[in-house]
Amino acid sequence: MDSGAEPQPSPPDEKAWASLGAALFIDTSLSADGKVACATCHPPDAAFTDGKPVSRGVFDRTGTRNVPSLWGLASAREFFWDGRRASLETLMFDPLTTAEEHGMEGEEAVISSVQARYSAEFERLFPGRGATRETVSRVLAAYVRQQVPPPSPFEQFLSGDAQALRPEQRRGFALFTGRAGCARCHPPEGGAFTDGSYHAGEISAALIAKQAGAARELALLDPGARRAAVSARAEVAALGRYVVTLRASDLGRFRTPSLRNVAVTAPYMRDGSVPTLIQAVERELYYRLPEGLQVGDMTPSERSDIVAFLHSLTSPAASTGIGR
Ligand code: HEC
Ligand code: HEC
Incomplete structure (x- = not known):
């Protein structure tokens, strides 16, 4: 096992790490049934998301959350819908050992599987160390960090190409940043359209009934058991x-998702409960309009302008491949 005090490799070679990470990313042998890879849920040719309401892992087990895209995470500070991890490196063994995802029986099992197939590659990149929790996490994180979405029409528009957006998309952008108030939580600055913060939303009645008990029970668990309970x-x-x-004020709060490529990442919301982009926008208008405004204050054509604007956040390479 890693002591955590090993010397840093020198010189760090992110590119070589990322290409080894790419091999691990598509390798189904790192799963309990030999059928699931990171790319099963995060297919690179479909904006790194799977088009399902919630994830499906080994033995067809379902998770509880909608699979986020992995594009543009180099600048993210917290990860997962609840922000339970603070770096890409620390989260990598979560999918590998989660029963509903890769389902591997613990970290040692992952490391010996990696050793069995990639010991030469790890030895070359990390002489004297080989595959450890730390080096496996590093190569996967390097791969994820490299995934930057190709420029969208909106980005071309920002860099001076006025024709990159159709008139309704420009009107939609004005509403998004103006009267509809979307940019309060989905700011365009930085390109990801997220404030990285946590906001309360809608909870289904069926879940409300079970929440108080779950919250009490959870407070008694250690952090590892709490994380496992999220996907179960x-x-x-x-x-x-x-x-x-474990603060009551954080009950039902979720991290604002990025809206980059949102038009090709249906279904929506942390639980995948909203099937289409139009419905997602309607729901956001209903729950989150600035004070004093009601959803009826936005005309149908204004709503469709907002949807049209969101389509301008799609990278050219991402517009195909969905619906698998
Ligand atoms: C069975 C489906 C599944 C597999 C396999 C899977 N993931 Fe995920 N991934 C998810 C889901 C679902 C989430 C969101 C979980 C949450 O928020 O609780 C997620 C979240 C993430 C995030 C955080 C994204 C963000 O915006 O916060 C990263 C990074 C990630 N996965 C990388 C990986 C890597 C690398 C692998 C392979 C080692 C992998 N995933 C395997 C389903 C999967
Ligand atoms: C108060 C903060 C806030 C405001 C204002 C806000 N959003 Fe959101 N938005 C969120 C959060 C948080 C989520 C995730 C909610 C969930 O999963 O339940 C979200 C989810 C979404 C999604 C689904 C994304 C996905 O990948 O699942 C879309 C689309 C969206 N918002 C668009 C908008 C639009 C359009 C507006 C303006 C009308 C808007 N939002 C206003 C915080 C906000």
Whole structure:
């Protein structure tokens, strides 16, 4: 096992790490049934998401959350819908050892599987260390960090090409940043359209009934058991940020998702409960309009302008491949 005090490799070679990470990313042998790779849920040719409401892992087990795209995470500071991890490196063994994802029996099992297939590659990149929790995490994180979405029409527009957006998309952008108030939580600055912060939303009535019990029970578990409960139990997943902080004010709060490529990453919301982009925008208008405004204050054509604008956030390479 890693002591955590090993010397840093020198010189760090992110590019070589990322290409080894790419091999691990598509390798189904790192799973309990030999059928699931990172790319099963995060297919690179479909904006790194799977088009399902919630994830499907080994033995067809379902998770509790909608699979986020992995594009543009180099600048993210917290990860997962509840922000329960603070770096790409620390989260990598979560999918590998989660029963509903790769389902490997613990970290040692992952490391020996990696050793069995990639010991030469790891030895070359990390002489004297080989595959460890730390080096496996590093190569996967390097791969993810490299995934930058190709420029969208909106980015071309920002860099001076006025024709890159159709008139309705420009009107939609004005509403998005103006009267509809979307940019309060989905700011365009930085390109990801997320404030990286946590906000309360809608919870289904069926889950509300189970929440209080789940919240009490959760407070007694250690952090590892709490994380495992998120992907196993919908009523725990619905507690949101509370699972991380155990503060009542964080009950049902979720991290604002990026809207880059949102037009090709249906279905929507942390639980995949909203099938189409139009419905997602309607729901956001209903729950999150600035104070004093009601959803009826936006005309149907204004709503469709907002949807048209969101389509301008799609990278050219991402517009195909969905619906698999
Ligand atoms: C069975 C489906 C599945 C597999 C396999 C899977 N993931 Fe995920 N991934 C998810 C889901 C679902 C989430 C969101 C979980 C949550 O928020 O609780 C997620 C979240 C992530 C995130 C955080 C993204 C963000 O915006 O916060 C990263 C990074 C990630 N996965 C990388 C990987 C890597 C690398 C692998 C392979 C080692 C992998 N995943 C395997 C389903 C999967
Ligand atoms: C108060 C903060 C806030 C405001 C204002 C806001 N959003 Fe959101 N948005 C969120 C959060 C948080 C989520 C995730 C909610 C969930 O999963 O339940 C989200 C989810 C979404 C999604 C689904 C994305 C996905 O990948 O699942 C879309 C689309 C969206 N918002 C568009 C908009 C639009 C358009 C507006 C303006 C009308 C808007 N939002 C206003 C915080 C906000």
